[in-house]
Amino acid sequence: MPEYKLKINGEVRKVNVHQDMPLLWVLRDSLGLIGSKYGCGIGLCGACTVHVDGLATRSCMLPVADMVDAEIKTIEGLANGTVLHPVQKAWVEKDVAQCGYCQAGQIMSAVALLEDNPNPSEKDIDLAMEGNYCRCGTYNRIREAIQIAAAEIMSSETLDITAVEYWEPGRSIDE
Amino acid sequence: MNSQFVEEVAREIGNVQLSRRKLLCLGGIAGAGLVLAAASPSSLANELGTLVGSGELNAFVRLSSDGTITIYSARPDMGQGVKTSLPMIVAEEMGAKWSDVVVLQSGVGERYGPQWAGGSMSVASSYDYMREVGASAREMLISAASEFLELPRSQFSVSNSEVIHSSGKRLSFAELAARAARQAVPDPSSLTFKDKSDYTIIGTSISGVDNLEIVTGSALFGIDTHVPDMLYAAYYKCPAIGGKALEANLDDIKRLPGIVDAFIVKGDGNVRQLLSGVAVVGDSTWAVFEAEKKLKIKWDKANASRDSWTQLVQTAKKLSDSEGGSVIYRKGDVTKVFGDNANKVIEGSYSYSFVAHLCLEPMNCTASYRVGSRGEKDSIEIWVPTQSPSSIAPAIQQMYGVDEDQIVVNVTRVGGGFGRRFTSEFVFEAVEISKHMGCPIKLTWTREDDIQHDYFRAGGFQSLKGAVDKKGKLIAWDQHFIGMGNNGKPTSGSRFSRNEFPLLHLSNTRGTSTLIEIDTPCGPWRAPGANTHAFVVQSFIHELAHLSGRDHLEFLLEIFDQRSRKISGKGRSINNARATSVTKLVAEKAGWGRNFQNGRGLGLAFHYSHAGHIAEVAEVSVDAQKKITVHKVTVAVDVGPIINTSGALAQVEGSVMDGLSALIGQRITMEGGQIEQSNLHDYPVLRISAAPKVDVHFIESDNPSTGLGEPALPPLAPAVGNAIFAATGKRIRNMPLITEGYSI
Numbered sequence: 001m002p003e004y005k006l007k008i009n010g011e012v013r014k015v016n017v018h019q020d021m022p023l024l025w026v027l028r029d030s031l032g033l034i035g036s037k038y039g040c041g042i043g044l045c046g047a048c049t050v051h052v053d054g055l056a057t058r059s060c061m062l063p064v065a066d067m068v069d070a071e072i073k074t075i076e077g078l079a080n081g082t083v084l085h086p087v088q089k090a091w092v093e094k095d096v097a098q099c100g101y102c103q104a105g106q107i108m109s110a111v112a113l114l115e116d117n118p119n120p121s122e123k124d125i126d127l128a129m130e131g132n133y134c135r136c137g138t139y140n141r142i143r144e145a146i147q148i149a150a151a152e153i154m155s156s157e158t159l160d161i162t163a164v165e166y167w168e169p170g171r172s173i174d175e
Numbered sequence: 176m177n178s179q180f181v182e183e184v185a186r187e188i189g190n191v192q193l194s195r196r197k198l199l200c201l202g203g204i205a206g207a208g209l210v211l212a213a214a215s216p217s218s219l220a221n222e223l224g225t226l227v228g229s230g231e232l233n234a235f236v237r238l239s240s241d242g243t244i245t246i247y248s249a250r251p252d253m254g255q256g257v258k259t260s261l262p263m264i265v266a267e268e269m270g271a272k273w274s275d276v277v278v279l280q281s282g283v284g285e286r287y288g289p290q291w292a293g294g295s296m297s298v299a300s301s302y303d304y305m306r307e308v309g310a311s312a313r314e315m316l317i318s319a320a321s322e323f324l325e326l327p328r329s330q331f332s333v334s335n336s337e338v339i340h341s342s343g344k345r346l347s348f349a350e351l352a353a354r355a356a357r358q359a360v361p362d363p364s365s366l367t368f369k370d371k372s373d374y375t376i377i378g379t380s381i382s383g384v385d386n387l388e389i390v391t392g393s394a395l396f397g398i399d400t401h402v403p404d405m406l407y408a409a410y411y412k413c414p415a416i417g418g419k420a421l422e423a424n425l426d427d428i429k430r431l432p433g434i435v436d437a438f439i440v441k442g443d444g445n446v447r448q449l450l451s452g453v454a455v456v457g458d459s460t461w462a463v464f465e466a467e468k469k470l471k472i473k474w475d476k477a478n479a480s481r482d483s484w485t486q487l488v489q490t491a492k493k494l495s496d497s498e499g500g501s502v503i504y505r506k507g508d509v510t511k512v513f514g515d516n517a518n519k520v521i522e523g524s525y526s527y528s529f530v531a532h533l534c535l536e537p538m539n540c541t542a543s544y545r546v547g548s549r550g551e552k553d554s555i556e557i558w559v560p561t562q563s564p565s566s567i568a569p570a571i572q573q574m575y576g577v578d579e580d581q582i583v584v585n586v587t588r589v590g591g592g593f594g595r596r597f598t599s600e601f602v603f604e605a606v607e608i609s610k611h612m613g614c615p616i617k618l619t620w621t622r623e624d625d626i627q628h629d630y631f632r633a634g635g636f637q638s639l640k641g642a643v644d645k646k647g648k649l650i651a652w653d654q655h656f657i658g659m660g661n662n663g664k665p666t667s668g669s670r671f672s673r674n675e676f677p678l679l680h681l682s683n684t685r686g687t688s689t690l691i692e693i694d695t696p697c698g699p700w701r702a703p704g705a706n707t708h709a710f711v712v713q714s715f716i717h718e719l720a721h722l723s724g725r726d727h728l729e730f731l732l733e734i735f736d737q738r739s740r741k742i743s744g745k746g747r748s749i750n751n752a753r754a755t756s757v758t759k760l761v762a763e764k765a766g767w768g769r770n771f772q773n774g775r776g777l778g779l780a781f782h783y784s785h786a787g788h789i790a791e792v793a794e795v796s797v798d799a800q801k802k803i804t805v806h807k808v809t810v811a812v813d814v815g816p817i818i819n820t821s822g823a824l825a826q827v828e829g830s831v832m833d834g835l836s837a838l839i840g841q842r843i844t845m846e847g848g849q850i851e852q853s854n855l856h857d858y859p860v861l862r863i864s865a866a867p868k869v870d871v872h873f874i875e876s877d878n879p880s881t882g883l884g885e886p887a888l889p890p891l892a893p894a895v896g897n898a899i900f901a902a903t904g905k906r907i908r909n910m911p912l913i914t915e916g917y918s919i
Contacts, residue, residue, distance in 0.1 A: 001432075017459070018432050018433065018461075018462070020465075021459065021461050021462075022461060025459055025460055025461035028399075028460070029407065029459040029460055029461070030459070032401065033392070034392070034395070034398075034399040034401075035391070035392020035393065036392070037396075037398070037535070037536070037590075038398065038460070038537070038619070039535050039536075039537075039622065040622045040854055040855050041464070041621065041622055041854075042622075042854055042855065042856065044854070044855035044856060045535065045855055047535060074392065075390075075391065075392030076391070076392045076393075078391075078392075079391060084390070084391075088390040088391065091386070091389075091390045092382055092386045092387060092390055093382065095380075095381075095382040095383055095386065095821040095822075095825065096386075097254075097383060097385075097386055097389045097390070098254035098255070098256070098825055098826075098829055099252075099253055099254030099534075099535070099536070099588075099589065099590050099591045099592075100254070100383075100385065100386075100389035100394055100396075100588065100590070101396060101535045101536045101590030101591060102535050103389050103390065104389075104390075104392045107390060125863075126863050126864040127864070129863045130862050130863055130864055131862075132863070133535070133855070133860055133862065134535075134832075134863075135533060135534065135535040135591050135593075135833075135860075136254045136591065136825075136829045136832075136833075137828060137829040137830075137831065137832025137833050137836070137861070137866070138825070138828070138829065139832060139863040139866035140828055140866060140868065140869060141825070141828070142863065143863070143866075
């Protein structure tokens with residue numbers, strides 16, 4: 001079987017798997033990254049959502065051979081060290097999960113949405129999240145958590161801008 | 176790795192009450208000061224007292240010297256939140272600070288009391304037990320403090336993980352841990368409980384104990400199980416349920432990439448245990464799923480199901496024109512009332528389809544069958560997401576002759592239950608495959624296997640006839656239930672009981688039941704029975720209210736008042752006062768009586784089930800293309816005092832979505848015994864854009880707290896159906912609505 005070098009969560013991981021094996025099963029069975037879930041196998045439930053080059057993508061139908069040059073991010077790579085991503089934090093604060101099985105996929109879709117659109121309307125949220133099925137029906141909390149996370153991201157960016165205001169003329173930006 | 180990660184993350188986000196949470200391995204705690212404090216229901220007190228002395232890990236509460244309070248959750252958590260709510264009761268009674276608490280899933284054993292999860296029974300049946308567990312731990316801590324300071328027990332109280340002496344001297348649970356373990360377990364009859372007004376944990380909003388693991392992708396569901404030297408397995412059964420595998424292209428399959436073995440399993444013919452099929456074993460889930468698609472199998476269908484939905488509809492049509500089979504309840508004289516020209520009479524025929532559970536985590540089980548060598552006994556270890564942990568070992572023992580004490584069952588987090596995971600055929604299949612292979616295997620069902628071999632919510636048909644008198648009062652009710660049966664008995668969820676509202680409430684009622692024999696397996700599906708009865712009954716009551724020309728709310732409240740016999744609020748049956756309260760409250764909160772134009776309306780429904788009294792109002796629009804928008808659902812709930820507000824709200828919100836999803840589009844049909852649907856492309860489910868706002872109001876009546884996993888679902892369908900009538904004048908009598916041209 002061919003060897004593939006995959007860029008996952010900032011690390012290069014080598015796997016020897018069949019070329020047709022979808023990324024989902026490489027992650028789960030070969031690499032032990034079990035956060036991404038199998039739900040339908042045909043790209044309709046969203047439980048397997050990961051980021052491929054920054055885009056929310058269903059990993060259950062994505063052959064590993066197509067992933068060679070891609071930057072892959074999974075739920076396991078979302079927190080920055082021990083600091084949760086604002087979306088993860090909002091998910092805990094809003095107590096979004098019921099059974100929790102779909103939530104890794106929901107969170108990955110939500111993060112991709114906010115990277116693309118930092119201030120989404122409810123309609124934007126619905127459009128972006130339509131492909132992520134939640135059997136337990138946590139949709140309203142998902143909407144609220146995304147808005148909370150959006151507000152936090154916006155306010156932290158505002159903070160950065162404030163920091164720039166203290167930048168003194170004549171000083172190098174690199175300092 | 177995960178535990179350390181989670182611990183570190185927890186520290187970072189201390190502001191969400193998770194700072195002290197740690198994952199602790201059973202027996203993995205080093206150092207002194209371990210405490211094993213235990214309490215139990217009265218019947219187990221003596222046994223547990225002994226076990227505490229011997230130090231076995233069989234208790235619900237454990238303290239460690241670093242201040243961590245470990246509380247074991249004995250019931251599986253499938254999203255209903257008991258892994259958070261039941262330990263909240265324990266923590267409350269023992270005086271623990273919630274941020275010190277770590278909750279772990281317990282093992283399986285008699286000492287934990289009932290461990291199944293379903294029927295909205297976990298809170299109702301464990302509340303008193305959990306209170307005793309907590310109170311007992313508290314008393315042991317007080318005894319330890321009393322012994323240490325040589326002061327009378329009566330001078331101590333407990334709060335915030337500390338035992339406090341009246342002088343102000345405080346001892347932390349951590350300091351008392353070792354000494355508390357040596358105290359005698361109190362007699363349960365001596366225990367006293369906190370006054371509700373002193374509660375600091377019960378009645379608050381607490382984020383689920385597994386949330387940090389869930390959002391970081393480290394929560395372990397059954398499907399995530401990995402054990403050393405494990406292989407992966409798929410199991411394919413006859414599409415016509417119950418067929419036997421005669422021969423298959425096993426040699427071709429074994430040559431496929433990643434496949435280790437493929438073989439026919441004869442099975443025992445029991446649909447709830449081990450049906451015949453073909454097992455495929457390989458080095459990845461994908462390899463065995465792909466191989467399963469390439470199987471060519473010759474089936475013996477002599478004993479397979481031949482059920483046909485088309486045929487069922489035709490049979491039901493004939494039956495509905497005739498008198499009902501068996502009379503389950505009769506009072507007064509409905510025929511006489513219907514024959515009186517002074518009364519107004521209407522009839523209505525209702526139907527509802529079979530429905531699949533579609534737990535998002537498909538059925539799966541990891542099993543390791545170890546053949547004993549040199550005189551050792553055979554042993555089996557199982558890892559499984561299940562609603563019924565205690566039933567597994569005895570059933571496996573019976574089939575394989577392995578001693579029960581050689582069978583270990585590990586309960587994982589459960590990716591949805593809804594009643595599906597009461598049966599354990601995937602456990603039998605996994606054990607069988609592991610035994611054949613001589614190594615551990617993880618069996619995962621494909622989504623297609625999962626839908627086609629479900630235990631379905633039974634479809635059914637009902638014909639009703641009702642009468643209102645000159646004053647517009649409901650005076651007669653005749654209900655013919657046509658349900659599904661197997662071997663002459665109603666299938667699960669297809670029973671018509673005399674307790675079904677409003678049979679006992681009116682003076683002239685008749686309920687009759689006819690069963691159509693089927694082989695398609697049926698099982699409990701969230702609020703079994705209630706999820707279809709509520710639709711039929713509460714829709715037909717609205718039809719009668721409309722016939723009478725009266726307001727639906729007033730008409731419904733009048734029915735509650737008609738029942739003369741008073742029932743104590745403590746019993747598990749409908750209570751008229753509670754029914755009236757929630758119905759009035761929901762009407763008030765939803766702005767009942769508002770008039771709309773342009774295809775918009777309000778619909779009301781009440782239903783009592785699983786000890787919960789719940790009323791709902793749906794606000795719905797329907798456009799010219801029959802596209803439905805459910806704007807908002809207002810819900811009034813009386814299940815007694817709420818333990819975890821966030822969890823309780825979540826169950827109501829989820830029940831509304833689940834009820835709406837089933838009402839709009841979910842439909843299982845079968846022909847030639849084979850289920851016609853197989854995955855989400857032909858089994859539409861509710862997506863986020865169709866999710867209504869849900870506005871929930873609790874009446875925390877002075878009744879025992881009961882469960883909320885199910886009872887908020889049944890009123891949804893009739894509330895929406897009645898709203899569609901209000902909006903359009905078109906009556907909804909058949910579920911799902913897509914069969915009538917509606918969409919959402």
